[in-house]
Amino acid sequence: MTITVPVPRPETRWTRRKDARPAELLAAALDLFVERGYAATRLDDVARRAGVSKGTLYLYFESKEELFKAVIRGGLVPAIQRNERLVQDHAGTMADLLEKIIRNWWQDVGNSQIGGIPKLMFAEARNFPDLAHFYQQEVINRGYKLVGEVVELGQRRGEFPPMDTEHATRIVLAPLVFLLLWRHSFDGCDGTRIDPEAYLRVHLGIILDGLRGRPSNEPAKAPRTAADPATSRR
Amino acid sequence: MTITVPVPRPETRWTRRKDARPAELLAAALDLFVERGYAATRLDDVARRAGVSKGTLYLYFESKEELFKAVIRGGLVPAIQRNERLVQDHAGTMADLLEKIIRNWWQDVGNSQIGGIPKLMFAEARNFPDLAHFYQQEVINRGYKLVGEVVELGQRRGEFPPMDTEHATRIVLAPLVFLLLWRHSFDGCDGTRIDPEAYLRVHLGIILDGLRGRPSNEPAKAPRTAADPATSRR
DNA sequence: TACGTTCCTGACCGCCCGGTCATCAGGGGC
DNA sequence: GCCCCTGATGACCGGGCGGTCAGGAACGTA
Numbered sequence: 001m002t003i004t005v006p007v008p009r010p011e012t013r014w015t016r017r018k019d020a021r022p023a024e025l026l027a028a029a030l031d032l033f034v035e036r037g038y039a040a041t042r043l044d045d046v047a048r049r050a051g052v053s054k055g056t057l058y059l060y061f062e063s064k065e066e067l068f069k070a071v072i073r074g075g076l077v078p079a080i081q082r083n084e085r086l087v088q089d090h091a092g093t094m095a096d097l098l099e100k101i102i103r104n105w106w107q108d109v110g111n112s113q114i115g116g117i118p119k120l121m122f123a124e125a126r127n128f129p130d131l132a133h134f135y136q137q138e139v140i141n142r143g144y145k146l147v148g149e150v151v152e153l154g155q156r157r158g159e160f161p162p163m164d165t166e167h168a169t170r171i172v173l174a175p176l177v178f179l180l181l182w183r184h185s186f187d188g189c190d191g192t193r194i195d196p197e198a199y200l201r202v203h204l205g206i207i208l209d210g211l212r213g214r215p216s217n218e219p220a221k222a223p224r225t226a227a228d229p230a231t232s233r234r
Numbered sequence: 235m236t237i238t239v240p241v242p243r244p245e246t247r248w249t250r251r252k253d254a255r256p257a258e259l260l261a262a263a264l265d266l267f268v269e270r271g272y273a274a275t276r277l278d279d280v281a282r283r284a285g286v287s288k289g290t291l292y293l294y295f296e297s298k299e300e301l302f303k304a305v306i307r308g309g310l311v312p313a314i315q316r317n318e319r320l321v322q323d324h325a326g327t328m329a330d331l332l333e334k335i336i337r338n339w340w341q342d343v344g345n346s347q348i349g350g351i352p353k354l355m356f357a358e359a360r361n362f363p364d365l366a367h368f369y370q371q372e373v374i375n376r377g378y379k380l381v382g383e384v385v386e387l388g389q390r391r392g393e394f395p396p397m398d399t400e401h402a403t404r405i406v407l408a409p410l411v412f413l414l415l416w417r418h419s420f421d422g423c424d425g426t427r428i429d430p431e432a433y434l435r436v437h438l439g440i441i442l443d444g445l446r447g448r449p450s451n452e453p454a455k456a457p458r459t460a461a462d463p464a465t466s467r468r
Numbered sequence: 469t470a471c472g473t474t475c476c477t478g479a480c481c482g483c484c485c486g487g488t489c490a491t492c493a494g495g496g497g498c
Numbered sequence: 499g500c501c502c503c504t505g506a507t508g509a510c511c512g513g514g515c516g517g518t519c520a521g522g523a524a525c526g527t528a
Contacts, residue, residue, distance in 0.1 A: 013476090013523070014524075016474075018474085018475070021475095035360065036361055037357060040361055042514085044514095052476075053477050054478085054517085055476065055478070056475080059476075122357065122415050122419045123354075124271075125419040125420055126269065126271075164432060166432075167428075167432050167437075171409050171437050174408050174411075175405050175409065178407075178408035178411055185356045189366055190367065198401055199404060201401075203401075209443060247492095248494075249494075249495095252504090255505090276486085287507050289487095289506065289508070290505075292486095293505070297486085297487080
């Protein structure tokens with residue numbers, strides 16, 4: 001990828017930057033999609049944030065929908081692929097693997113801009129069935145399968161007791177998705193802000209003890225964290 | 235509430251039905267808000283579905299925002315109040331209470347039209363801060379406090395081990411919210427449909443075992459459900 | 469310096485939506 | 499049977515947005 005002129009010279013009205021445009025447009029689009037949602041995002045604004053006019057946007061992307069798909073392909077899909085590789089290569093216990101996946105996912109998705117996309121998809125799925133289908137294929141099904149395999153394998157190995165893996169997988173994923181949604185909607189709105197680290201630690205503790213049926217305190221593997229009282233405020 | 239003429243006579247262009255209009259408009263609004271979201275719902279459509287013109291809608295509601303608030307006040311708030319009373323009156327274990335609350339909530343909210351509102355609120359919170367604030371006050375905070383009290387009480391009584399109640403409460407609630415969101419977004423989109431009953435049963439099993447740290451199979455209290463294989467299909 | 473290609477612009481089109489208001493007609497009261 | 503209040507209408511306004519396109523500016527080439 002070559003960038004001809006990183007900072008456009010001010011004396012000319014505009015500069016040719018064919019190579020840089022797509023990435024810049026995608027970045028601007030991600031920002032605005034996450035901030036406002038799909039329908040509420042105006043292509044005029046996306047273009048302006050990328051420093052071009054709306055007409056230019058249409059030189060690089062066929063339509064609003066294609067722009068959005070490109071954002072997903074570049075942002076969420078790679079994060080999933082990383083964990084797919086992790087599952088293939090992992091050797092230790094399934095509990096460890098689960099923890100690793102959760103932490104990876106938080107690093108890649110939760111802690112970055114792209115984490116706002118799931119909220120958006122839940123919101124617009126019914127209004128834009130084509131987008132919903134695309135997202136379900138590329139993100140939901142793959143992510144679900146990923147975690148489902150871990151749960152199922154853990155059960156078959158005897159690490160987890162027998163259970164309804166179908167729904168257990170969803171129970172494992174639900175709080176992760178919820179955290180994403182919360183962060184991009186109500187978080188910090190009314191003084192209530194979730195601390196992701198603590199939240200994920202508690203989640204992991206609960207599902208592991210639930211999945212394994214451990215008696216109680218084995219702080220090494222499943223850090224049930226006797227409630228750092230410092231984080232509790234209300 | 236008196237209804238003068240239940241079915242408008244066809245020979246007149248319209249009928250006066252001052253008493254019936256608000257409820258009919260609210261019902262129509264709920265339908266459409268849930269179906270399409272807040273911003274995407276057109277007041278023209280709401281009016282038409284209620285059998286009146288847009289002008290009439292403005293006779294009864296000041297604005298789109300006030301219409302929406304009225305929908306929430308009439309639909310979600312009562313469901314919460316019911317459980318607030320339940321918590322006050324309950325005598326048995328906290329695990330039992332938790333189960334009751336979850337089942338109540340599913341009956342009142344999950345299984346009805348109003349269950350689509352949370353998705354909508356997550357979606358539009360950032361774009362409509364006033365609505366978000368209202369919703370957080372009237373629904374989120376109250377619901378959170380409700381469940382939080384149960385968790386905390388269970389812990390103080392020794393029924394649940396010591397833990398970070400703040401986040402544990404959210405982990406309990408997250409799968410419930412997730413189920414609502416799923417039902418009103420992707421559910422049934424790609425053949426993947428969640429069975430609410432089974433899902434909630436598994437959820438309850440996981441959080442109770444997690445919360446209590448039970449060894450494994452005590453099917454009476456915490457029905458861990460050795461996976462009815464019938465419900466598993468994929 | 470002059471030219472042709474490539475990249476970019478911004479005005480424009482058609483359509484949509486929240487909210488308003490002059491006007492009309494239903495129907496209770498007499 | 500008539501009147502008048504009031505519930506109800508629907509055309510209209512201002513603003514906004516996805517998508518198009520004719521024209522113009524930048525830049526490699528010679």
